[in-house]
Amino acid sequence: MTTVALTISALTVPKSLDDVDGADFRAYGDLNRQICDELVGLPDIAPDAAQLLAGWQDGTDTLHTGFVARLGDEIAGLLTIDYAQEQDAHAAEIDLMVPERHWGRGIEDALLDLAETETRAHGRSLIQTWTLHRPVEAERMIVPRTGWGRIPAIPLSDVLEARGYEFEQVERNSEFDLHSDPAPLRAALEAAQTAAGPDYRVLQWLAPTPPEHREGFAAILARLSTDAPSGEMDFVAEVWDAERVVRREKRLTGAGQALSVVAVQHVPSGDLVAYNELLIASDRTGVTHQLGTLVSSAHRGHRLGALVKCANLLHWRELMPLSPVVSTFNAEENRPMLGINEAIGFTAVSYAGAWQKRI
Structure with missing residues (x-):
């Protein structure tokens, strides 16, 4: 049985979505919406590729970087890392996107490892991220350090907990x-x-x-x-x-x-x-x-x-x-x-x- 190797490459930011090198950025927008749909059934809370592109092209206030994970020719996950450009900023904000069909194959761990490597390389000492959750009761509910609110555990929150992330706060989407x-x-x-x-x-x-x-x-x-x-x-x-x-x-x-x-x-x-x-x-x-x-x-x-x-x-x-x-x-x-x-x-x-x- 042939095993398809996982490869990770930098996300290209095109001048226009219609450019030859715009395919991965278009896929980023699609995957972003797909993940929101899979997690909470609300794809429209995510901006599409056209809405995202202007921010990625101007790094004056926030530097946006991204990485595309592939199994063969198929995009199997994506990681974005944003760096606030204030002089005393020491955090990186990440967004991990691995669709359900590829979860549990080591892609999420490889991308999170890369997030830590990149964060250190950019001189930052803190990683921040957000997870999405349905408004339901589950067998395991988790409570943030604020003590306000609680959310059902999901595979991504389990991975973050196992890797030493602190659950700080719940935000309500209304x-x-x-x-x-x-x-x-x-x-x-x-x-x-x-x-x-x-x-x-x-x-x-x-x-x-x-x-x-x-x-x-x-x-x-x-x-x-x-x-x-x-x-x-x-x-x-x-x-x-x-x-x-x-x-x-x-x-x-x-x-x-x-x-x-x-x-x-x-x-x-x-x-x-x-x-x-x-x-x-x-x-x-x-x-x-x-x-x-x-x-x-x-x-x-x-x-x-x-x-x-x-x-x-x-x-x-x-x-x-x-x-x-x-x-x-x-x-x-x-x-x-x-x-x-x-x-x-x-x-x-x-x-x-x-x-x-x-x-």
Whole structure:
């Protein structure tokens, strides 16, 4: 019986998906969606190859690298490793993609070995990754170090545990039905506006961010890396300025996506102190993704989270009437934000586990 050897090669980043060397990157996008479908039945929570490409072509803020595992000519797995480019960054973020039909053949171990080798070679001492889980009860449920939430064990989480990864946090993936009765949203928005009072003003735009708001938006985006609940996950404080806002929006909208931002400005200071973002692919009938939502710590307690969420959702219903749902991820310990979501109709559809390992 002939044994097919496993080979691993670097993922080529093409100038265009239509180029001769674009096949592996197209396969990466397809495999990413396949894995999400196999794990939780939600392929649309993964971006496709066209959405991914712009980010991979610009390594200014995050360097993206990838490796393709093959059995013969067949792609049997893929590993991506991302490196934040802040000067004091010491972590690498990995995504391991091995389809069900190839699991248990040593591919996942070979790719994880490579992840550690590459991480060390890039001068990083920490590996971080996320696993996806269905919202079900299983024979073995695992609890993160935060103590908030629990998820069913899966083969990948078993492998990570065996290799010394710490299970740090659970994130809830929730969906909002964009075709539901808007009355609860309108009532929640009115209540939030009343609670916020005249010191807070709502601003709204479609990317690109207007030049007069770029510095302020950069400042609130920077807070997401430090203010959002992250358990013991070791994240570097991100450095933002107006130019980084421009770069980010070019990456996010480079394949025809639309990005809506609702922000709250603190009138006395002029600072942007809260924001919410909604993103959809060029296919306007697809799932909408909620990206960041944050209220600056000094301005919490004024219902600003509900204000930006409800205002953006109501506006989005008009902008994108064919999109069926909004998908979002929130830390299980982030009860204020989850409370808002639950009150306006978000429901849990899957969970993510956050893991890290010091090497």
